[in-house]
Amino acid sequence: MNPLSVVARTVCNLFAWFLAVFGIYVIVHGHLTPGGGFQGGAVVATFMAFLLVAHGGSKMQSWVRKDIFTLMECLGLTVFIAAALLGMSHTFFFNFLANAGGLFGSSVPIGPNSGALNTSGTIALMNLSVGLEVVGGLSMILLYMFSGVHPEEPFGREETGHDR
Amino acid sequence: MTGNFPYLVVGILFVIGFVGLIFEKNLVKIAIAVSVVEAATNLFIITLGYRSGGSIPVWTMAGSGSSRMVLPTPQALTLTAIVIGLATTALLLSFVMTIYRHYGSLDVRDIRRLRG
Amino acid sequence: MKARILFLVSILVVGGLLWSGLQAVHPFGEPNATPMDDYFIANAQGEAAANNVVTSIVFDYRGFDTLGEGAVLFTAVISVAAIFRKRGQH
Numbered sequence: 001m002n003p004l005s006v007v008a009r010t011v012c013n014l015f016a017w018f019l020a021v022f023g024i025y026v027i028v029h030g031h032l033t034p035g036g037g038f039q040g041g042a043v044v045a046t047f048m049a050f051l052l053v054a055h056g057g058s059k060m061q062s063w064v065r066k067d068i069f070t071l072m073e074c075l076g077l078t079v080f081i082a083a084a085l086l087g088m089s090h091t092f093f094f095n096f097l098a099n100a101g102g103l104f105g106s107s108v109p110i111g112p113n114s115g116a117l118n119t120s121g122t123i124a125l126m127n128l129s130v131g132l133e134v135v136g137g138l139s140m141i142l143l144y145m146f147s148g149v150h151p152e153e154p155f156g157r158e159e160t161g162h163d164r
Numbered sequence: 165m166t167g168n169f170p171y172l173v174v175g176i177l178f179v180i181g182f183v184g185l186i187f188e189k190n191l192v193k194i195a196i197a198v199s200v201v202e203a204a205t206n207l208f209i210i211t212l213g214y215r216s217g218g219s220i221p222v223w224t225m226a227g228s229g230s231s232r233m234v235l236p237t238p239q240a241l242t243l244t245a246i247v248i249g250l251a252t253t254a255l256l257l258s259f260v261m262t263i264y265r266h267y268g269s270l271d272v273r274d275i276r277r278l279r280g
Numbered sequence: 281m282k283a284r285i286l287f288l289v290s291i292l293v294v295g296g297l298l299w300s301g302l303q304a305v306h307p308f309g310e311p312n313a314t315p316m317d318d319y320f321i322a323n324a325q326g327e328a329a330a331n332n333v334v335t336s337i338v339f340d341y342r343g344f345d346t347l348g349e350g351a352v353l354f355t356a357v358i359s360v361a362a363i364f365r366k367r368g369q370h
Contacts, residue, residue: 031330032224036338038247073357077350084343093343098329108325112226120330126339126346133350134247137357141254148261148364168308175298182294186287213317216309221321221333233333235317240337244349251356258363 003056012054020047027131031120037127041134048139057146066143069136076133083122083129097121170211177204191260191270198256202249206242213238 026040052060087094098121099107106118184197213235221236267275306312321333330336338346
Protein backbone atom coordinates (compact mmCIF):
# COMPACT_ATOMS: atom_id res chain seq x y z
CA MET A 1 0.00 0.00 0.00
CA ASN A 2 1.49 3.30 -1.08
CA PRO A 3 1.20 6.48 0.96
CA LEU A 4 -1.36 9.05 -0.12
CA SER A 5 -0.60 12.50 -1.48
CA VAL A 6 0.90 15.25 0.66
CA VAL A 7 -2.44 17.04 1.13
CA ALA A 8 -4.15 13.92 2.48
CA ARG A 9 -1.17 13.15 4.70
CA THR A 10 -1.16 16.63 6.24
CA VAL A 11 -4.90 16.55 6.93
CA CYS A 12 -4.59 13.08 8.46
CA ASN A 13 -1.68 14.20 10.64
CA LEU A 14 -3.84 17.00 12.01
CA PHE A 15 -7.13 15.19 12.54
CA ALA A 16 -5.76 11.91 13.88
CA TRP A 17 -4.99 13.68 17.16
CA PHE A 18 -8.56 14.89 17.49
CA LEU A 19 -9.67 11.27 17.07
CA ALA A 20 -7.29 10.13 19.79
CA VAL A 21 -8.43 12.82 22.21
CA PHE A 22 -12.10 12.04 21.54
CA GLY A 23 -11.52 8.33 22.13
CA ILE A 24 -9.73 8.98 25.42
CA TYR A 25 -12.61 11.24 26.47
CA VAL A 26 -15.12 8.47 25.73
CA ILE A 27 -13.06 5.97 27.75
CA VAL A 28 -12.55 8.23 30.78
CA HIS A 29 -16.18 9.40 30.91
CA GLY A 30 -17.54 5.88 30.40
CA HIS A 31 -19.52 5.86 33.63
CA LEU A 32 -21.06 9.30 33.04
CA THR A 33 -21.97 9.56 29.37
CA PRO A 34 -22.94 7.02 26.70
CA GLY A 35 -19.84 5.09 25.80
CA GLY A 36 -17.26 3.11 27.67
CA GLY A 37 -14.13 1.11 27.30
CA PHE A 38 -15.05 -0.82 24.16
CA GLN A 39 -16.39 2.11 22.17
CA GLY A 40 -13.60 4.50 23.15
CA GLY A 41 -11.00 1.83 22.51
CA ALA A 42 -12.38 1.31 19.01
CA VAL A 43 -12.21 5.08 18.38
CA VAL A 44 -8.58 5.23 19.54
CA ALA A 45 -7.75 2.24 17.35
CA THR A 46 -9.18 4.20 14.42
CA PHE A 47 -6.22 6.55 14.98
CA MET A 48 -3.91 3.71 13.98
CA ALA A 49 -5.97 2.86 10.90
CA PHE A 50 -5.96 6.52 9.87
CA LEU A 51 -2.18 6.78 10.01
CA LEU A 52 -1.76 3.37 8.35
CA VAL A 53 -3.89 4.38 5.37
CA ALA A 54 -2.31 7.82 5.07
CA HIS A 55 1.35 6.95 5.43
CA GLY A 56 1.65 3.40 4.14
CA GLY A 57 3.03 0.33 5.82
CA SER A 58 6.78 0.78 6.02
CA LYS A 59 6.63 4.10 7.85
CA MET A 60 4.04 2.71 10.26
CA GLN A 61 6.26 -0.28 10.98
CA SER A 62 9.17 2.03 11.76
CA TRP A 63 7.03 4.18 14.10
CA VAL A 64 5.42 1.56 16.31
CA ARG A 65 6.36 -1.84 17.67
CA LYS A 66 3.94 -4.72 18.07
CA ASP A 67 5.40 -5.52 21.49
CA ILE A 68 3.88 -2.33 22.87
CA PHE A 69 0.39 -3.39 21.78
CA THR A 70 0.89 -6.89 23.14
CA LEU A 71 1.91 -5.36 26.45
CA MET A 72 -1.13 -3.03 26.42
CA GLU A 73 -3.52 -5.88 25.77
CA CYS A 74 -2.07 -8.19 28.41
CA LEU A 75 -1.90 -5.36 30.95
CA GLY A 76 -5.53 -4.39 30.32
CA LEU A 77 -6.85 -7.93 30.75
CA THR A 78 -4.70 -8.47 33.86
CA VAL A 79 -5.91 -5.26 35.52
CA PHE A 80 -9.51 -6.21 34.66
CA ILE A 81 -9.24 -9.65 36.26
CA ALA A 82 -7.34 -8.23 39.25
CA ALA A 83 -10.04 -5.61 39.85
CA ALA A 84 -12.63 -8.38 39.70
CA LEU A 85 -10.65 -10.61 42.08
CA LEU A 86 -9.99 -7.90 44.68
CA GLY A 87 -13.64 -7.90 45.69
CA MET A 88 -13.42 -11.61 46.45
CA SER A 89 -14.22 -11.10 50.13
CA HIS A 90 -17.86 -10.64 49.10
CA THR A 91 -18.27 -12.10 45.61
CA PHE A 92 -16.46 -12.18 42.31
CA PHE A 93 -16.93 -8.80 40.57
CA PHE A 94 -17.95 -7.09 43.81
CA ASN A 95 -17.70 -3.32 43.47
CA PHE A 96 -15.57 -2.73 46.55
CA LEU A 97 -14.52 0.83 45.68
CA ALA A 98 -17.99 2.32 45.24
CA ASN A 99 -19.30 4.59 48.01
CA ALA A 100 -16.15 3.91 50.04
CA GLY A 101 -14.39 7.24 49.69
CA GLY A 102 -10.94 7.55 48.22
CA LEU A 103 -10.23 6.51 44.64
CA PHE A 104 -13.41 6.62 42.53
CA GLY A 105 -15.31 6.38 45.81
CA SER A 106 -17.69 9.32 45.89
CA SER A 107 -21.37 8.51 45.94
CA VAL A 108 -23.80 10.05 43.50
CA PRO A 109 -27.14 11.68 44.33
CA ILE A 110 -30.16 9.61 43.33
CA GLY A 111 -31.95 10.90 40.27
CA PRO A 112 -30.80 13.19 37.49
CA ASN A 113 -27.56 14.99 38.36
CA SER A 114 -24.68 16.64 36.59
CA GLY A 115 -22.22 13.84 37.29
CA ALA A 116 -18.80 13.73 38.95
CA LEU A 117 -15.72 11.99 37.60
CA ASN A 118 -14.62 10.49 40.92
CA THR A 119 -17.50 8.02 41.24
CA SER A 120 -18.52 4.45 40.39
CA GLY A 121 -15.68 2.46 42.00
CA THR A 122 -14.25 -0.38 39.98
CA ILE A 123 -16.41 0.50 36.96
CA ALA A 124 -14.15 3.41 36.04
CA LEU A 125 -11.06 1.25 36.62
CA MET A 126 -12.47 -1.53 34.42
CA ASN A 127 -13.36 1.03 31.74
CA LEU A 128 -9.75 2.17 31.63
CA SER A 129 -8.36 -1.38 31.54
CA VAL A 130 -10.80 -2.58 28.89
CA GLY A 131 -10.09 0.52 26.81
CA LEU A 132 -6.38 -0.28 27.00
CA GLU A 133 -7.07 -3.88 25.99
CA VAL A 134 -9.26 -2.93 23.02
CA VAL A 135 -6.74 -0.36 21.76
CA GLY A 136 -3.95 -2.92 21.89
CA GLY A 137 -6.03 -5.71 20.39
CA LEU A 138 -7.49 -3.79 17.46
CA SER A 139 -4.16 -2.16 16.62
CA MET A 140 -2.52 -5.59 16.63
CA ILE A 141 -5.23 -6.98 14.35
CA LEU A 142 -4.73 -4.03 11.97
CA LEU A 143 -0.95 -4.34 11.87
CA TYR A 144 -0.92 -8.13 11.51
CA MET A 145 -3.59 -8.18 8.80
CA PHE A 146 -1.70 -5.45 6.97
CA SER A 147 1.56 -7.38 7.18
CA GLY A 148 -0.31 -10.39 5.78
CA VAL A 149 -1.12 -8.54 2.54
CA HIS A 150 2.46 -8.75 1.25
CA PRO A 151 3.95 -11.74 3.07
CA GLU A 152 6.94 -12.22 0.77
CA GLU A 153 8.15 -8.61 0.84
CA PRO A 154 10.03 -7.46 3.93
CA PHE A 155 8.89 -4.22 5.45
CA GLY A 156 12.28 -2.56 5.21
CA ARG A 157 11.64 -1.96 1.51
CA GLU A 158 11.26 1.69 0.64
CA GLU A 159 7.82 2.60 -0.70
CA THR A 160 7.34 5.46 -3.11
CA GLY A 161 4.39 7.80 -3.03
CA HIS A 162 2.43 9.56 -5.73
CA ASP A 163 4.27 12.83 -5.16
CA ARG A 164 7.91 12.16 -5.89
CA MET B 165 -47.27 5.79 14.86
CA THR B 166 -44.28 3.68 13.88
CA GLY B 167 -46.22 0.53 14.69
CA ASN B 168 -44.29 -2.66 14.21
CA PHE B 169 -42.15 -1.22 11.43
CA PRO B 170 -38.78 -1.92 13.22
CA TYR B 171 -39.53 -5.65 13.21
CA LEU B 172 -40.07 -5.40 9.46
CA VAL B 173 -36.67 -3.75 9.05
CA VAL B 174 -35.08 -6.54 11.09
CA GLY B 175 -36.76 -9.14 8.89
CA ILE B 176 -35.64 -7.45 5.66
CA LEU B 177 -32.04 -7.22 6.92
CA PHE B 178 -32.05 -10.86 8.01
CA VAL B 179 -33.47 -12.07 4.69
CA ILE B 180 -30.84 -10.06 2.76
CA GLY B 181 -28.07 -11.58 4.84
CA PHE B 182 -29.47 -15.10 4.63
CA VAL B 183 -29.91 -15.01 0.86
CA GLY B 184 -26.39 -13.66 0.48
CA LEU B 185 -25.09 -16.37 2.76
CA ILE B 186 -26.65 -19.08 0.59
CA PHE B 187 -26.37 -17.78 -2.98
CA GLU B 188 -23.05 -15.93 -2.99
CA LYS B 189 -19.95 -17.72 -4.25
CA ASN B 190 -17.32 -15.15 -3.26
CA LEU B 191 -15.81 -15.62 0.17
CA VAL B 192 -15.63 -11.88 0.92
CA LYS B 193 -19.31 -11.51 0.05
CA ILE B 194 -20.09 -14.42 2.37
CA ALA B 195 -18.22 -12.58 5.15
CA ILE B 196 -20.28 -9.46 4.40
CA ALA B 197 -23.48 -11.53 4.57
CA VAL B 198 -22.46 -12.90 7.97
CA SER B 199 -21.97 -9.32 9.15
CA VAL B 200 -25.41 -8.34 7.84
CA VAL B 201 -27.08 -11.21 9.72
CA GLU B 202 -25.16 -10.10 12.81
CA ALA B 203 -26.44 -6.55 12.40
CA ALA B 204 -30.00 -7.85 12.06
CA THR B 205 -29.64 -9.80 15.30
CA ASN B 206 -28.26 -6.81 17.19
CA LEU B 207 -31.04 -4.58 15.87
CA PHE B 208 -33.62 -7.17 16.94
CA ILE B 209 -32.31 -7.26 20.52
CA ILE B 210 -32.26 -3.47 20.72
CA THR B 211 -35.77 -3.29 19.27
CA LEU B 212 -37.08 -5.73 21.88
CA GLY B 213 -35.84 -3.44 24.65
CA TYR B 214 -37.44 -0.22 23.49
CA ARG B 215 -40.06 1.41 25.65
CA SER B 216 -42.20 3.95 23.85
CA GLY B 217 -41.35 7.49 24.91
CA GLY B 218 -38.34 6.34 26.91
CA SER B 219 -35.03 8.17 27.16
CA ILE B 220 -31.54 6.66 27.22
CA PRO B 221 -30.64 4.87 30.48
CA VAL B 222 -28.11 7.49 31.59
CA TRP B 223 -28.79 9.71 34.60
CA THR B 224 -26.19 12.39 33.77
CA MET B 225 -27.95 15.65 32.86
CA ALA B 226 -31.23 13.80 32.41
CA GLY B 227 -34.32 15.96 32.48
CA SER B 228 -36.51 16.03 35.56
CA GLY B 229 -39.33 14.22 33.79
CA SER B 230 -37.19 11.42 32.38
CA SER B 231 -37.99 8.64 34.82
CA ARG B 232 -39.19 6.46 31.94
CA MET B 233 -36.11 4.87 30.39
CA VAL B 234 -35.59 2.14 27.81
CA LEU B 235 -34.45 -1.27 29.05
CA PRO B 236 -30.68 -1.24 29.71
CA THR B 237 -30.01 -4.99 29.72
CA PRO B 238 -30.52 -5.60 25.96
CA GLN B 239 -28.18 -2.71 25.26
CA ALA B 240 -25.48 -4.23 27.47
CA LEU B 241 -25.88 -7.63 25.79
CA THR B 242 -25.74 -6.00 22.36
CA LEU B 243 -22.50 -4.30 23.34
CA THR B 244 -21.08 -7.74 24.12
CA ALA B 245 -22.40 -9.14 20.84
CA ILE B 246 -20.90 -6.30 18.79
CA VAL B 247 -17.41 -6.84 20.19
CA ILE B 248 -17.61 -10.60 19.68
CA GLY B 249 -18.85 -10.01 16.13
CA LEU B 250 -15.87 -7.75 15.49
CA ALA B 251 -13.49 -10.45 16.73
CA THR B 252 -15.10 -13.16 14.60
CA THR B 253 -15.12 -10.90 11.53
CA ALA B 254 -11.41 -10.20 11.93
CA LEU B 255 -10.68 -13.92 12.22
CA LEU B 256 -12.96 -14.70 9.25
CA LEU B 257 -11.21 -12.17 7.00
CA SER B 258 -7.83 -13.50 8.10
CA PHE B 259 -8.87 -16.99 7.02
CA VAL B 260 -10.13 -15.56 3.71
CA MET B 261 -6.75 -13.94 3.12
CA THR B 262 -4.96 -17.19 3.93
CA ILE B 263 -7.23 -19.12 1.56
CA TYR B 264 -6.62 -16.61 -1.22
CA ARG B 265 -2.88 -16.89 -0.75
CA HIS B 266 -3.08 -20.68 -0.83
CA TYR B 267 -5.52 -21.24 -3.71
CA GLY B 268 -5.22 -18.00 -5.69
CA SER B 269 -8.98 -17.64 -5.87
CA LEU B 270 -11.90 -16.53 -3.71
CA ASP B 271 -14.58 -18.54 -5.54
CA VAL B 272 -15.86 -21.38 -3.40
CA ARG B 273 -16.31 -23.54 -6.52
CA ASP B 274 -12.57 -23.31 -7.26
CA ILE B 275 -11.54 -24.49 -3.83
CA ARG B 276 -12.04 -28.14 -4.66
CA ARG B 277 -9.71 -29.55 -2.07
CA LEU B 278 -12.03 -28.46 0.72
CA ARG B 279 -14.65 -30.96 -0.49
CA GLY B 280 -14.51 -34.30 1.20
CA MET C 281 -30.90 -25.98 -10.75
CA LYS C 282 -31.85 -28.69 -8.27
CA ALA C 283 -29.63 -27.10 -5.60
CA ARG C 284 -31.22 -23.70 -6.21
CA ILE C 285 -34.72 -25.10 -5.69
CA LEU C 286 -33.50 -26.77 -2.50
CA PHE C 287 -32.10 -23.44 -1.30
CA LEU C 288 -35.36 -21.64 -2.03
CA VAL C 289 -37.32 -24.28 -0.12
CA SER C 290 -34.93 -23.94 2.82
CA ILE C 291 -35.33 -20.14 2.80
CA LEU C 292 -39.11 -20.52 2.80
CA VAL C 293 -38.97 -22.99 5.70
CA VAL C 294 -36.67 -20.78 7.77
CA GLY C 295 -38.75 -17.70 7.01
CA GLY C 296 -41.96 -19.48 7.97
CA LEU C 297 -40.49 -20.67 11.25
CA LEU C 298 -39.23 -17.16 12.06
CA TRP C 299 -42.58 -15.63 11.12
CA SER C 300 -44.47 -18.05 13.36
CA GLY C 301 -42.04 -17.24 16.15
CA LEU C 302 -42.62 -13.51 15.69
CA GLN C 303 -46.31 -13.92 16.47
CA ALA C 304 -45.48 -14.35 20.18
CA VAL C 305 -43.31 -11.21 20.40
CA HIS C 306 -44.77 -8.18 22.14
CA PRO C 307 -45.64 -5.11 20.03
CA PHE C 308 -42.95 -2.50 19.51
CA GLY C 309 -42.47 -0.18 22.47
CA GLU C 310 -44.33 -2.21 25.11
CA PRO C 311 -42.06 -4.81 26.74
CA ASN C 312 -43.86 -7.47 28.74
CA ALA C 313 -41.81 -8.20 31.86
CA THR C 314 -39.47 -5.46 33.05
CA PRO C 315 -38.83 -5.93 36.81
CA MET C 316 -35.14 -6.70 36.34
CA ASP C 317 -34.50 -3.63 34.20
CA ASP C 318 -36.54 -1.45 36.57
CA TYR C 319 -34.37 -2.70 39.43
CA PHE C 320 -31.22 -1.83 37.49
CA ILE C 321 -32.50 1.65 36.62
CA ALA C 322 -33.58 2.36 40.20
CA ASN C 323 -30.56 0.94 42.03
CA ALA C 324 -27.57 1.51 39.73
CA GLN C 325 -26.89 4.87 41.33
CA GLY C 326 -27.12 3.64 44.89
CA GLU C 327 -25.31 0.31 44.57
CA ALA C 328 -22.76 0.89 41.82
CA ALA C 329 -22.57 4.71 42.10
CA ALA C 330 -22.65 4.99 38.31
CA ASN C 331 -24.80 7.37 36.32
CA ASN C 332 -24.62 5.23 33.18
CA VAL C 333 -26.88 2.25 33.81
CA VAL C 334 -25.59 0.31 30.79
CA THR C 335 -22.00 0.55 32.00
CA SER C 336 -23.02 -0.50 35.49
CA ILE C 337 -24.65 -3.61 34.02
CA VAL C 338 -21.71 -4.40 31.74
CA PHE C 339 -19.02 -4.05 34.39
CA ASP C 340 -20.80 -4.73 37.65
CA TYR C 341 -24.03 -6.72 37.53
CA ARG C 342 -23.04 -8.90 34.58
CA GLY C 343 -19.28 -8.83 34.88
CA PHE C 344 -18.92 -12.47 33.87
CA ASP C 345 -20.19 -11.64 30.38
CA THR C 346 -17.57 -8.95 30.01
CA LEU C 347 -14.84 -11.29 31.24
CA GLY C 348 -15.81 -13.81 28.55
CA GLU C 349 -15.96 -11.00 26.00
CA GLY C 350 -12.43 -9.91 26.84
CA ALA C 351 -11.29 -13.51 26.60
CA VAL C 352 -12.89 -13.84 23.15
CA LEU C 353 -11.22 -10.65 21.93
CA PHE C 354 -7.86 -11.78 23.32
CA THR C 355 -8.21 -15.18 21.63
CA ALA C 356 -9.11 -13.57 18.29
CA VAL C 357 -6.09 -11.27 18.43
CA ILE C 358 -3.79 -14.16 19.30
CA SER C 359 -5.27 -16.23 16.45
CA VAL C 360 -4.77 -13.44 13.90
CA ALA C 361 -1.20 -13.03 15.12
CA ALA C 362 -0.64 -16.77 14.80
CA ILE C 363 -2.01 -16.84 11.25
CA PHE C 364 0.09 -13.95 9.94
CA ARG C 365 3.27 -14.42 11.90
CA LYS C 366 6.41 -14.77 9.84
CA ARG C 367 8.82 -17.62 10.26
CA GLY C 368 11.47 -16.96 12.88
CA GLN C 369 9.48 -14.08 14.37
CA HIS C 370 7.51 -14.25 17.58
